[in-house]
Amino acid sequence: MKVLFYGVREVEVPLFHELNKKFGYDLELIPDYLNSKETAEKAKGFECVVLRGNCFATKEVLDMYKSYGVKYLFTRTVGTNHIDVKYAKELGFKLAYVPFYSPNAIAELAVSLAMSLLRHLPYTAQKFNKRDFTVDKNMFSREVRNCTVGVIGLGRIGFTAAKLFKGLGANVIGYDMFPKTGIDDIVTQVSMEELVAKSDIITLHAPFIKENGKIVTKEFLSKMKENSILINTARGELMDLEAVVNALESGHLAAAGIDTIEGEVNYFFKNFSNDEAKFRLEYPLFNRLLDLYPRVLVTPHVGSYTDEAASNMIETSLENLKEYLDTNACKNDIKA
Numbered sequence: 001m002k003v004l005f006y007g008v009r010e011v012e013v014p015l016f017h018e019l020n021k022k023f024g025y026d027l028e029l030i031p032d033y034l035n036s037k038e039t040a041e042k043a044k045g046f047e048c049v050v051l052r053g054n055c056f057a058t059k060e061v062l063d064m065y066k067s068y069g070v071k072y073l074f075t076r077t078v079g080t081n082h083i084d085v086k087y088a089k090e091l092g093f094k095l096a097y098v099p100f101y102s103p104n105a106i107a108e109l110a111v112s113l114a115m116s117l118l119r120h121l122p123y124t125a126q127k128f129n130k131r132d133f134t135v136d137k138n139m140f141s142r143e144v145r146n147c148t149v150g151v152i153g154l155g156r157i158g159f160t161a162a163k164l165f166k167g168l169g170a171n172v173i174g175y176d177m178f179p180k181t182g183i184d185d186i187v188t189q190v191s192m193e194e195l196v197a198k199s200d201i202i203t204l205h206a207p208f209i210k211e212n213g214k215i216v217t218k219e220f221l222s223k224m225k226e227n228s229i230l231i232n233t234a235r236g237e238l239m240d241l242e243a244v245v246n247a248l249e250s251g252h253l254a255a256a257g258i259d260t261i262e263g264e265v266n267y268f269f270k271n272f273s274n275d276e277a278k279f280r281l282e283y284p285l286f287n288r289l290l291d292l293y294p295r296v297l298v299t300p301h302v303g304s305y306t307d308e309a310a311s312n313m314i315e316t317s318l319e320n321l322k323e324y325l326d327t328n329a330c331k332n333d334i335k336a
């Protein structure tokens with residue numbers, strides 16, 4: 001079976017070949033993201049196509065895939081909001097996703113961003129890089145054990161982040177739309193209002209559900225503690241970016257660590273360093289955010305870019321296909 005994988009990074013290629021040994025598929029690994037007619041055309045001749053985040057399976061793309069004879073449309077991600085699932089089902093595609101992979105990948109990034117900002121590491125490193133070795137009041141830090149960390153979304157990733165913060169000594173509180181059992185020794189579950197009011201660091205680990213709208217709004221930010229830190233390694237759509245930038249610029253928020261931004265497909269994974277002036281004109285809001293460095297750390301959606309997570313995502317996708325081929329069904333089918 002010929003299988004096309006989009007968005008394959010160089011470091012992943014040996015993993016694909018190793019993990020495919022037990023399946024023996026005919027793999028085509030391409031670095032392109034599915035974001036244009038040209039990239040959709042790359043699926044000609046393949047029965048199975050596997051996407052990643054920022055690969056958009058729109059109605060137009062799905063019609064093209066259908067005409068090419070693609071039967072299996074997978075994503076090697078937890079999130080599925082880049083696929084028009086309803087339309088894909090109508091067209092009869094067999095769908096699958098990766099319901100979980102190493103939760104530590106994302107949770108560790110969230111903790112790293114939070115700790116770097118809490119200890120003012122980017123500020124300090126930037127100053128030292130300019131050969132200024134003086135210590136100033138901006139480097140004075142709170143210790144995380146004297147902080148309350150609020151975790152929004154207590155699924156596998158949120159709970160792993162909670163355990164890591166707890167291990168560092170923080171007081172960890174959490175909120176989930178669907179309260180969890182068996183986690184009370186790690187995280188105290190509270191209402192969203194209480195979490196927002198009490199947290200020194202808030203970290204988002206919820207999926208983006210269009211019908212529920214954004215979590216981090218102007219109102220949410222106004223209720224966050226003065227001098228608190230916001231971390232988002234989940235989905236950019238969860239926050240009103242303009243409101244976040246305003247809260248940072250006004251000084252109400254001390255810092256933010258952000259791995260996902262609404263509309264990130266426009267600039268993540270591309271190099272604008274030779275045309276910064278044009279880039280600034282095109283994306284003024286994103287540039288206002290970037291200009292807040294070193295109080296703001298932005299990373300290009302690399303939460304899952306780790307050895308363990310990449311293996312999990314590839315292996316589960318290959319297994320999903322095997323399950324479909326063996327049984328004509330798959331436990332990781334995407335629900336409409």
Ligand SMILES: O=C(O)CC[C@@H](O)C(=O)O
Nearest residue numbers: 052053077078079301304
């Ligand atoms: O494909 C990626 O790079 C990230 C995917 C990640 O956000 C997910 O939903 O699993």
